[in-house]
Amino acid sequence: MKIGVIGGGAAGFFAAIHASGPGKEVSIFEKSPKLLSKVKVSGGGRCNVTHRPMEISKLVKNYPRGEKFLKKVFPKFKSEDTIHWFENRGVRLKVEADGRMFPVSDDSQSIIDALLKEAQQLRISIRKSCGVHAIFPxxxxxxxxxDAGDFLFDKLIIATGGHPKSSSYEFLNQLKHSILEPIPSLFTFNTPKESLRELMGVSVTDGVVKIEGTKLNYRGPVLVTHWGVSGPAVLKLSAFGAQWLKDTNYQATALINWNGEMGEGEYQTNLxxxxxxxxxxxxxxxxxxEIPARLWEHFTYRSGIDTNQLYGGLSKKQINKLVQNLFCYTLRVEGKTTFKEEFVTAGGINLNEVNPETLESNYHPNLYFAGEVLNIDGITGGFxxxxxWSTGFLAGKASST
Incomplete structure (x- = not known):
């Protein structure tokens, strides 16, 4: 049986590995000269492999798109299975305080080497710099x-990842699958006209960021950058608000509470x-x-409080203004920036057209999908x-039967 896998990323490799077995001839096609390139840069070069194990009902809540679909996928291969798979191949993983999991080596190459070694042992054929231009049932x-000519396969797994433009999916045109327009997910907020940018490098560990006029909000670390605001709270908010923010051309008002433990009344009373x-x-x-000194000085200036003013001389108006800056700091968002090199997209293959039990196409028997080519995306944190890993495992196993 000949099984083709399009895409040499995490999902493609995992699918190819689990499709392999006696009587199976598995081939990976990767259009670029590099394999597992996203694995390489993930987590600042450390590779955020997965997230600390949790109940599936909680795990799926970390996916702005794909929650219901993944409820049927994860029982077959979840975080614990990922941990066991890599550790059984000599890659020990560790958990950080926020639940993210990395190789003990703190080097993404450990993950890449494990996958390449497994593929080599299974004699999987790998064709680099070999783009696929069309697929014909x-x-x-x-x-x-x-790019290397025509190939014929009994079964096919598509794991080409996410793409920023719909045109990148044209090679799927003969398959009749509908493609949901790709939109960016996981990005930082640009605030070019805000003085806060002068405090780049300042961060708080527990802020709450909201988008005015919506129910969208997220709590977590917030980082001030030279282009605006970033950090897990902003990145996660961008993922859940991806469609809304695109529809507004990334023009919005962000509201920040700089200490998530504090409510407006508590700020007022304690001050x-x-x-x-x-x-x-x-x-x-x-x-x-717990506000950093530079940020606090910024708040006092914005609240009309003189450098030498004493607490005892604060007027009610100044206290109210300071509370507003602490609890509901207003930022005008005008644009976005991709977070480092971790480009993630929402959109892709419509999940209604894929069987979540097998990742098989509803239109074409023996055609499977895995990874970000599907309309699935998670927030930052290994999701x-x-x-x-989960969709790659399932597509691989299903194709090998």
Whole structure:
């Protein structure tokens, strides 16, 4: 049996590995000269392999698109299975405080080497710099037109990843599958007209970022950058708000509470009590609520508080203004920036046209999909790779029967 896999990324390799076995001839086609390139750059070169194991009902909540679909996929291959698979091949993993999991080596090459070694042992054929231009269903088989000529396969797995443009999916035109327009997910907010950018490098560990006029909000670390705001809270918010933000051409108002533990009333009460207890302390040099000193100075300036003003001299208007900056800081968002090199897209193959039990096409027997080519995307934290391992595993196993 000849099985073709289009895409030499995480999902493609995992699918090819699990499709392999006695009597199977598996081939991977990768259009670029590099294999597993996204694995290489992920997590700052460390590779965020997966996330700490959790109940599937909680795990699927980390996917803005694909939640219901993955409820049927994950029981067959979940985070625990990913951990066991890599550790059984000599790659020990560790859990960080936020639940992200990395190889103990802190080097993505450990993951790449494990996958390449497994593929080599299984004698999987790998063709690099070999793009696929068209796929033709042909009497129960699939004909591929590629840079290296035509190939015929009994079964085919498509794992080409996400693409920023619909035109990148044209090689699927003969398959009748509908493609949902690709849109960016996981990006930072640009705020070119905001003075906050002058504080680049400042961060808080527990902020809440909301988009005004919507129910979209996320809690977590917030980082000020030279182009705007980033950090897990912003990235996760961008994923869940991907469609809304695209529809508004990435023009929005973000509202930030710089300490997620505090409500508006608590800020007000604690500020008032602190002023009564320490009337002779300078406001600008005595930061409260675990706010970094530079950020606190910025808030006091925006609140009309003089550098030498004492807590005891704060007016009710100044306290109210300071509370507003702490609890509901307003930022005008004008554009986005891709987060590092971790490009993630929403969109792709419509999930209604794929069987979640096998990843098989509803239109073509023996055609399977895996990874980000599907309309599945997760927030930052190892969730996108977990979806790649799980769908790759399932597509591979299903194609090998």
């Amino acid at each position: 042909l009497d129960g088989q699939f004909k591929l037109k590629t 008032t009590n602190y002023a009564l207890a320490h009337p002779n302390r300078k406001v600008s040099s005595h930061a409260l609520f 996108n790779f977990q979806a790649a």
